Amino acid sequence: MKQPLHEKIRADFEARILAGMLAPGDRLPTEQELMQEHGCSRMTVNKALSALQSAGLVERRKKAGSFVARPRFHSMVLDIPDLAVQLGERGKRHSYRLTRRQVRGPIAGRDEEAALANGAQLLELDGIHCADDRPLAVEHRLIATRAVPAIVDGDFDSISPGTWLLQHVPWTEAENRISAVGATRREAALLGIAPGAPCLCVERHTWRGGDPITYVRQVFLADAYDMVARFGPSGSGGN
């Protein structure tokens, strides 16, 4: 257990930020305060805070201090897209229609649902995304009420659950699984295509500081949507 002091300080703040104990905008102690707290030189605390800055977790401003940044995921990293924003950029109007809404426990035997629920209830939201009123994707979503209790009272007539979550719940980790599938009979009927027609399927899990937030499965019209990820050496995103 030999951990450099600068790494200990860095990891301490990282943990507090990811756990939400330090929220975006909160001010961190000054270098002077941290020097006294840890009884070390300024270079050591500077190294810790600079590492947090280059990781995008902290913003530092002269005279003002160091502040928790809203986590940013640069263009080179596959992001969680906000359909409403993406369609707006292409001049299309996004709408979402809810087809099912229920609060329930995890289905027995489905370990994934149990892990997501984490001992509490799940909110199940199914719906359809449209671009200019034409169906674009069928969405099935489960949300952990333990992580996002406010969602139970959410109103999804004018805003989709995905947009709501992106605006209200900062996530820290995500996993996308992308595959090609043939539309089921139900999906085909909702999307206005033939059963078995090719669709792009995106399954995504997101977490906040290790706690699961949501699982979503989206089935897109193949000819209307694809995913792009551009990436390069870390560091080239900055400067």
Place this chain on the structure above:
Amino acid sequence: MKQPLHEKIRADFEARILAGMLAPGDRLPTEQELMQEHGCSRMTVNKALSALQSAGLVERRKKAGSFVARPRFHSMVLDIPDLAVQLGERGKRHSYRLTRRQVRGPIAGRDEEAALANGAQLLELDGIHCADDRPLAVEHRLIATRAVPAIVDGDFDSISPGTWLLQHVPWTEAENRISAVGATRREAALLGIAPGAPCLCVERHTWRGGDPITYVRQVFLADAYDMVARFGPSGSGGN
């Protein structure tokens, strides 16, 4: 033009590495040598080299020195998969069969091919990837002979072009476009499925320091392959 000295040193090596003037495995000067060269203190060169290390461009080993690393893109970033490695991990045998090989110029009117060729010839390689001798994907690839002149003499009977490139040409930037498509008649025949059946299509461009290397389009059997990308705040991949 106020650039800190540590940033100047860091950017200098970054440029030389991305340009290929420093190849993977090459040794960088020691901190002592850089101190003398720049007439600065050890902390300053240490900061520059440490930044290169945390960016994944350099590996540092005690007593041995600092070396150019093969660019690594951590698990949280969508990677360029090596099919041979991926299949090997699942206990399957990968094979590649070349179906077309020609050196040609870019097709008139196709700006993308002209940009890739960059004034020189293209090597076109079409083939099929198999897992345990069962077809998995159809691949169409173009390679810039300007960037990779050695590829013209490559032997792709026992190794696929993708594997060859990953082993010989370090890339610095990549773009993946992922979509669902229906198999064309030709693809369906090669893969042993019905025309129009759902397939996962991956199109990828790669660059090395701004110079285009290759374009590849792979059409996968839908039920045999999917792509996963997991990502989070930078920094959590390390340690």
Place this chain on the structure above:
DNA sequence: CAGTGGTCTAGACCACTGA
């Protein structure tokens, strides 16, 4: 065992910028 990087100190001067 000797060279190299890893870490840290106790200072210094400066640039920026909010009060």
Place this chain on the structure above:
DNA sequence: CAGTGGTCTAGACCACTGA
């Protein structure tokens, strides 16, 4: 103008590891 971070110095001791 005073507080804060940005950078840098000239040392130091140590851990690791290849010759």
